[in-house]
Every structure is written in C-alpha cells, then in structure tokens.
Amino acid sequence: MNPVLEIDALSVTFCGKQAVHAVDRVSFSLGGGEILALVGETGCGKSVIAHAVMGLLPGEAQVSGRIVFKGRDLLALSERERSAMRGKDCAIVFQDPSRALNPVHRIGRQIAEPVLIHGAGSREEAHRRAAALLERMGLSPPGNYLPLYPCQSSGGMNQRFLIAASTILDPSLVIADEPTKGLDPGRVREVEDELVRLTGGGRTALLLITHDLAVARRIADRIAVMYAGEIVELAENDAFFDRPSHPYSRGLLQSLPEHGFVPIPGSSPSPVSPPPGCRFQARCRDGKAVCGGQHPDLVSAADGRMVRCWQCR
Amino acid sequence: MRAMDALKSTNRGAMALLAVFLCMAAFPSLIAPYGPSERSMPYQAPGPEHILGTTNMGNDILSELIYGARISLLVGFASALLATGIGLAVGLTAGYFRGALDEVLMAFTDVVLIIPKIPLIIILAAFLRPGVGILILVLGALSWESIARVVRSKTLQVRETGFVMSARCMGFPPLRIMASDIVPNIIHVVLPKFMLATAAAMISEASLSFLGLGDPSMESWGAMVSSAFTKGGFIREMWWWYLPPGICITLCVLSVAAIGFAFEEGEGTTVRVE
Amino acid sequence: MSLSADRLARAYRNGFLPGSRRTVFRDLSLTIRPGETFGLMGNSGAGKSTLGRVIAGLEPPTAGRVCFHGRDTALMNRSEYRAFRRSVQVMFQDPSAAFNPKKTIGTSYMEVLDLIGTPRPAQKAVIAGILESVGLSGELLGRYPHQISGGQSQRLALGRILLLDPEYIVLDEPTSALDVSVQAQILHLLKELQSERGIGYLFISHDEAVVRFMASRVGRIEDGRLVIEGEA
Numbered sequence: 001m002n003p004v005l006e007i008d009a010l011s012v013t014f015c016g017k018q019a020v021h022a023v024d025r026v027s028f029s030l031g032g033g034e035i036l037a038l039v040g041e042t043g044c045g046k047s048v049i050a051h052a053v054m055g056l057l058p059g060e061a062q063v064s065g066r067i068v069f070k071g072r073d074l075l076a077l078s079e080r081e082r083s084a085m086r087g088k089d090c091a092i093v094f095q096d097p098s099r100a101l102n103p104v105h106r107i108g109r110q111i112a113e114p115v116l117i118h119g120a121g122s123r124e125e126a127h128r129r130a131a132a133l134l135e136r137m138g139l140s141p142p143g144n145y146l147p148l149y150p151c152q153s154s155g156g157m158n159q160r161f162l163i164a165a166s167t168i169l170d171p172s173l174v175i176a177d178e179p180t181k182g183l184d185p186g187r188v189r190e191v192e193d194e195l196v197r198l199t200g201g202g203r204t205a206l207l208l209i210t211h212d213l214a215v216a217r218r219i220a221d222r223i224a225v226m227y228a229g230e231i232v233e234l235a236e237n238d239a240f241f242d243r244p245s246h247p248y249s250r251g252l253l254q255s256l257p258e259h260g261f262v263p264i265p266g267s268s269p270s271p272v273s274p275p276p277g278c279r280f281q282a283r284c285r286d287g288k289a290v291c292g293g294q295h296p297d298l299v300s301a302a303d304g305r306m307v308r309c310w311q312c313r
Numbered sequence: 314m315r316a317m318d319a320l321k322s323t324n325r326g327a328m329a330l331l332a333v334f335l336c337m338a339a340f341p342s343l344i345a346p347y348g349p350s351e352r353s354m355p356y357q358a359p360g361p362e363h364i365l366g367t368t369n370m371g372n373d374i375l376s377e378l379i380y381g382a383r384i385s386l387l388v389g390f391a392s393a394l395l396a397t398g399i400g401l402a403v404g405l406t407a408g409y410f411r412g413a414l415d416e417v418l419m420a421f422t423d424v425v426l427i428i429p430k431i432p433l434i435i436i437l438a439a440f441l442r443p444g445v446g447i448l449i450l451v452l453g454a455l456s457w458e459s460i461a462r463v464v465r466s467k468t469l470q471v472r473e474t475g476f477v478m479s480a481r482c483m484g485f486p487p488l489r490i491m492a493s494d495i496v497p498n499i500i501h502v503v504l505p506k507f508m509l510a511t512a513a514a515m516i517s518e519a520s521l522s523f524l525g526l527g528d529p530s531m532e533s534w535g536a537m538v539s540s541a542f543t544k545g546g547f548i549r550e551m552w553w554w555y556l557p558p559g560i561c562i563t564l565c566v567l568s569v570a571a572i573g574f575a576f577e578e579g580e581g582t583t584v585r586v587e
Numbered sequence: 588m589s590l591s592a593d594r595l596a597r598a599y600r601n602g603f604l605p606g607s608r609r610t611v612f613r614d615l616s617l618t619i620r621p622g623e624t625f626g627l628m629g630n631s632g633a634g635k636s637t638l639g640r641v642i643a644g645l646e647p648p649t650a651g652r653v654c655f656h657g658r659d660t661a662l663m664n665r666s667e668y669r670a671f672r673r674s675v676q677v678m679f680q681d682p683s684a685a686f687n688p689k690k691t692i693g694t695s696y697m698e699v700l701d702l703i704g705t706p707r708p709a710q711k712a713v714i715a716g717i718l719e720s721v722g723l724s725g726e727l728l729g730r731y732p733h734q735i736s737g738g739q740s741q742r743l744a745l746g747r748i749l750l751l752d753p754e755y756i757v758l759d760e761p762t763s764a765l766d767v768s769v770q771a772q773i774l775h776l777l778k779e780l781q782s783e784r785g786i787g788y789l790f791i792s793h794d795e796a797v798v799r800f801m802a803s804r805v806g807r808i809e810d811g812r813l814v815i816e817g818e819a
Contacts, residue, residue: 482676
C-alpha cells in the first residue's frame with residue numbers, strides 16, 4: 001500500500017539576520033491508520049515540519065526536499081491548490097483549544113464550518129454531519145453539546161471539539177501539534193482516545209507532535225526522535241521504549257519521572273551554526289573522536305530501526 | 314508582504330512630510346522669504362515677488378504660512394504631551410494599585426470622557442484670555458482619558474507577569490516598578506495614542522483659531538483661513554490665500570496620524586521567532 | 588523559624604453584585620520548616636497558585652494569617668516586614684516572562700544588588716558566584732531575555748532570587764513549561780541548592796510525579812480544602 005505521507009530530505013531554513021537551520025534533511029513516511037509520534041525538545045524543529053506539511057510557514061522560510069501527499073508533491077503545488085486541500089484532505093489540530101476555537105460562536109457552528117467552507121454540503125447537511133460526528137465520538141445526545149460556547153466546557157472537551165472540527169471532512173492526514181499540552185491528566189486520556197479512534201478505520205494517518213513521551217508511548221505506532229533539526233532515531237514504539245539506541249533517546253527516557261529524573265548534562269547546540277560532527281556529541285557520555293569530526297547518517301540497524309550514531313553500528 | 318511594504322513607504326512619506334513641517338517650525342526665518350512684520354502692497358496675486366501673493370495687510374502669504382507651522386505643531390505636541398503625562402499617571406496608578414483607588418480614578422476618567430470637548434473649549438477660550446498657553450492647557454487637560462484607559466488595561470496585564478511579580482516580591486518600591494518595569498513595556502501602546510492626540514489637538518487649534526478664539530498675536534494656519542474669510546480674501550476669490558493653510562493643516566495632521574497608525578501597526582506585526 | 592499559614596481563606600468578588608463571592612480555598616493551614624520541601628498538588632484552577640501568592644505576601648488573605656518566624660505578617664512593623672519581603676521569594680512558571688524584556692540579564696541582576704545595598708565594586712564577584720551555583724556562564728549577562736532558552740531563563744530567575752539569600756522560595760510550577768530533560772536538570776539543581784543553603788520550598792505543581800520526587804510532605808487542594816497526606 002502506498003503511504004499517505006512521504007517526506008524526503010525535507011530541510012527548512014529561516015532566513016533572518018542569521019540563517020536558522022530549523023529542519024535538516026528529514027525523511028519519513030506515514031501509512032493509513034498509522035500514528036507516528038515526532039518527539040523532541042523545544043526548538044528541535046518538530047513543529048516546523050508540521051507547518052511545512054500544511055504550508056503554513058512564513059515567507060522567510062526556505063523549504064527544500066519533497067513532501068509527497070497521496071502521490072502529489074505538495075511543494076510543487078500553488079497556494080490555491082494547497083489551500084483547497086488544507087482542512088479538507090489534511091488537517092491540523094493546534095495546541096491550546098482556547099485560542100484555536102472562536103469564543104463568540106457555538107461549538108456546533110465551528111464543527112460544521114469546514115463543510116461549508118469547502119462546499120461539501122448545505123447548512124443542514126453540515127449540522128447533521130456535526131451531530132453524527134459527536135455521536136460517534138461518544139458525546140450523545142449531540143444536542144447537549146452543539147449549542148455550547150467554548151467557555152462553557154473544559155479544556156479537554158474543547159480539544160475534542162477542535163479535533164472534531166478538524167476531522168469532519170474525513171481527512172487522510174491529521175497533524176496534531178502538542179494536542180495535550182496544558183491539560184489535566186484525566187483530560188489527556190480523553191484526547192488520546194479521540195486520536196486513536198480517528199485512525200481506527202485504517203484510512204487516516206496521524207502525525208502526532210509532542211514533547212510528552214508518555215502520550216507518545218500510549219498511542220503511537222512508531223516514534224521519531226528529533227534533536228537539533230534532525231531525526232536521530234526512528235523505531236517501533238515497543239522497541240524504542242524498551243531498548244532505546246541513540247544516546248540522546250536514552251537520556252531522554254532517563255529524565256522521565258519513572259526513571260528518577262536523571263538529567264542530560266548541557267543544552268542543545270545553536271541552530272545557527274550546528275557542530276560539524278554528531279550534534280549530540282558534546283553532551284554524549286560515550287562520544288569518541290570520530291563523533292566530533294564526521295556527521296553520522298541515519299542508518300538502519302538490525303531490528304529495522306533507524307539510528308544516527310557512530311557508536312550504535 | 315506587499316501590504317507591509319506599502320505601509321513602510323507611507324510611513325517614510327509621512328516622516329519626510331513631518332520633517333519638512335518641523336523645519337518650518339524650527340527655522341522659519343531661514344526659509345521664509347520675508348519677515349513677519351515686512352509689508353508691501355496688499356491683495357497681490359501670486360507673482361515672482363510673492364509666490365502666494367499678499368494679505369489685506371500686505372504680508373507675504375508664503376512667509377505667514379511658514380511661520381504658522383510653529384504654532385500648530387507647538388499646540389499639537391505640547392498638549393498631547395500634557396495629555397499623555399496625565400493619562401500615564403492616572404492609568405498607571407489605577408492599574409497598579411487596583412481596588413478603591415482604581416474605581417475612583419476610573420469613575421473620574423469616565424466623567425471627563427463624556428464632557429463635550431469642543432463646546433467646552435470654546436466656552437473656556439471665550440472666557441479666559443485667549444493665548445497659546447491656555448489653549449495647550451485646556452486641550453491637554455481634556456484629552457487624556459482614552460490614554461488613561463489604555464494605560465490602565467495594559468498595566469493590569471503587565472503587573473501579572475513574572476518579572477513584575479518578582480520585583481514586588483523582592484521589595485522594590487512601587488514607583489520604581491512602574492517606572493522601570495511597567496512603563497518601558499507599555500510605551501508601545503502609548504506612542505501611537507500620543508501621535509493621534511497630537512493630530513486631534515492640531516485640528517482643535519485650527520478650528521478654534523478659525524472661530525477667532527485663538528491667540529490673536531500669532532497668525533496660525535487656522536487664523537489665516539479665518540482672516541482670509543473675514544478680511545475679503547474669499548470675496549475676491551483669492552484661493553491662494555485660504556487654500557494653502559487649509560492644505561497645510563490637512564497634510565500636517567495626516568502625516569502625524571499616519572505615523573501614529575504606523576506605530577500601532579508595528580505593534581501588531583512584531584513577530585518573535587523562537 | 589518556620590513559614591506557616593493559619594486558617595487561611597481567599598475569596599474573589601464574583602461579578603458586580605455585592606456579596607457574591609467565589610471562594611478559592613478556606614480554613615487552610617500548613618507549615619513549612621527550614622530546609623524542607625512541602626509539595627502542593629491539585630488540578631488547574633484549584634487555587635494552588637493563589638495559595639502560593641498569599642503565603643508569599645503578594646495577595647492579602649480574606650481571612651486567617653500568614654506567620655513568618657512566628658509573627659503575623661499583617662502585624663509586622665516596617666523593618667520586620669522588609670526582612671520577610673526579602674526572605675520569602677516566588678519563582679514563577681513562565682520562563683519567557685521571568686525577566687523584563689527591555690533590560691539585559693545583567694541589569695536585572697544588578698538592580699537587585701543595588702536594592703539590598705551591595706556596593707557596585709563588589710557586585711561582579713557576587714553575581715559570578717551565584718551564576719556558578721546555578722550552573723551558567725557570565726556570558727549570558729549581556730543578553731536580553733528573548734535571547735536565552737527556557738531552561739537558562741529559569742536558572743537565571745533562580746539565581747536572581749538567590750541574590751537575596753532567601754529562607755523560603757515558593758516554586759509555582761517552576762518546570763511545567765520546560766522539556767523533560769531540562770526539567771530533570773532544574774529539579775536536581777533545586778535539590779542541590781536546598782541542601783547547600785537550607786532553603787525551605789513550597790513546591791507547587793499539577794504533576795504528581797514531580798511533586799513526589801521533590802517533596803518530603805505532600806498536600807492536595809480539593810474543593811478549596813487542603814488534604815495533607817498522612818495527617819488525615
């Protein structure tokens with residue numbers, strides 16, 4: 001089966017006073033029904049990838065590489081074609097629903113809006129679809145929820161409404177950018193269930209962007225770890241959490257509460273002038289001479305995972 | 314992007330225009346072809362001697378125009394400065410201390426807000442001895458309330474940020490927190506307000522002078538239009554007498570307001586890249 | 588020598604009608620002893636941050652008292668209050684708002700030393716010492732707040748507080764906005780500083796794992812009441 005989304009050597013550079021290399025030759029593919037979690041720390045470039053796929057980058061961003069969505073290279077399309085696709089065939093769920101939802105309109109109208117914008121049905125049809133969607137999400141009777149305003153429901157509920165609004169047109173690709181940030185633990189679970197349900201049909205692919213490894217562990221099929229603009233490890237969920245290979249992945253897992261908050265020393269390198277060799281070398285416990293001199297490639301290891309490290313070969 | 318460029322070029326145009334007016338106000342004797350008291354034949358049409366002709370008193374209209382810039386700009390900027398000062402003080406105090414003080418100050422602000430400005434100014438100007446100083450005082454004292462409101466709401470926001478809370482926690486005195494932590498972070502909303510207040514004051518000055526309530530000893534642009542109307546310029550169809558000061562008022566107000574709007578726009582478009 | 592809250596309550600006026608009030612918490616008592624960490628949990632909106640602010644004296648309580656060294660802070664004279672003001676500090680959640688964006692970090696540091704009367708020539712050495720203890724280099728002092736990362740910003744905010752040599756610090760979600768690996772660094776730094784300097788912490792977080800890692804005693808605010816574990 002063809003993948004829904006295939007990203008090949010995607011690089012994004014922001015040209016300001018200094019060129020900032022936000023994303024550097026990132027490649028991965030995503031099939032229908034699959035959840036790929038893109039994890040990493042602030043500034044590692046994970047949100048930039050989401051924005052590049054959606055075509056939402058600002059004008060000073062230089063994008064190279066290929067983003068193939070259902071056989072079409074998105075970077076070769078005109079803005080009009082991309083805008084017709086946005087929200088219809090590929091959708092994005094932003095963090096912070098209190099800002100993404102319009103406080104002066106009712107939930108029902110906001111969920112139904114994409115149907116009207118993309119001319120996919122009449123007003124009645126749109127509302128019928130919104131009601132049916134909420135029913136499928138287990139929010140019944142939908143009549144209780146459609147007339148609410150965003151301020152009348154919790155952050156977690158609003159995030160679910162936002163997911164509903166993003167997915168009412170049944171897109172093939174959903175990008176969720178930190179969908180659980182700032183929610184209380186109980187609410188996080190609700191949103192997770194919603195995301196899993198979305199991909200349950202086997203058609204929709206989900207690109208989950210998160211810094212919360214616990215969320216990624218619970219719902220993702222594969223994990224891609226980003227560090228300083230690059231993917232440093234790409235592995236199946238179990239393989240990754242049981243046996244992380246890259247020293248950065250190991251450090252990241254060690255700093256989780258269940259492993260006693262063991263920190264990684266130092267901080268990420270500057271995206272303006274990344275070091276020539278391995279970008280993690282300065283903070284790595286088992287760095288050797290070769291690590292500082294030559295830049296490692298992302299290569300396949302024995303169990304199918306991909307790792308960017310000289311020591312893991 | 315194109316909209317931004319357009320904005321930048323209007324901004325540059327406005328700056329250049331205002332610079333011209335400022336030069337006129339600062340060094341009128343260098344630019345004007347005649348001094349304010351030099352007289353020749355009255356009611357002359359534009360010609361090589363007098364580019365814009367002469368008035369009923371035989372004064373050179375172009376020179377009068379150049380000397381007039383000083384009053385317009387002085388009244389505009391000085392009263393806006395006064396209004397901004399009062400507005401900042403009231404808004405900061407109300408927003409920072411909140412509580413009863415806030416309610417009293419804001420109630421007072423609302424009262425000032427509903428006073429009909431121009432009629433009051435006309436009455437005051439008619440009773441008090443007309444003069445530039447009085448005009449500045451009256452205009453300034455009556456146009457601070459919108460600044461106070463904006464400053465208060467911004468102050469309420471900024472006082473909840475981490476650095477202001479820490480400063481309070483560390484025991485910095487309130488005045489020092491306001492001056493060094495709050496004002497620098499709200500000045501970007503005050504600046505456009507200041508420019509718009511300047512523009513409004515310039516229009517008020519012109520209107521009052523036109524009504525004959527300005528300073529009789531100084532020939533401002535409004536007063537020029539007024540005398541063109543009352544001293545026979547209009548009847549003789551001397552458009553070169555009453556049109557130029559009108560155009561000057563319009564352009565000067567426009568340039569000041571455009572700069573104000575550009576400040577306002579600039580605030581919305583500053584993007585922080587992380 | 589403890590910092591304690593005694594039957595504390597805080598309510599806000601709700602709307603314009605007189606008498607309609609929203610109670611955040613009431614009848615709340617707790618004591619923090621020197622060198623120990625009290626962990627405070629609760630859902631968002633439960634009133635954790637409000638409690639932190641009231642204990643630090645940034646907001647007045649509606650009822651009850653905050654006592655520092657056994658003295659009611661509301662009844663303190665000028666010099667006692669000044670000592671309290673310096674000895675109890677708060678560190679906030681948002682690293683991007685920890686410093687005045689218009690000042691360099693160095694300026695923000697120096698104004699604190701000016702406030703407590705450290706002579707200018709001695710300031711450089713004091714600042715260098717503090718930066719070393721929070722694990723940063725002096726090169727950051729010339730930068731503006733938007734030029735530093737979230738983790739560095741929280742370290743610097745902590746350093747600025749340490750200039751006052753406080754006895755207690757209210758830590759209001761100090762790591763919630765940070766990445767996991769940076770969070771781990773900051774938590775360890777906080778523990779280290781506590782054992783070196785004997786500072787008492789009120790550690791506020793919605794993240795139970797983080798609170799349990801940091802605190803020797805733990806309480807949770809539920810429906811406006813504080814439930815302290817093991818003291819039911």
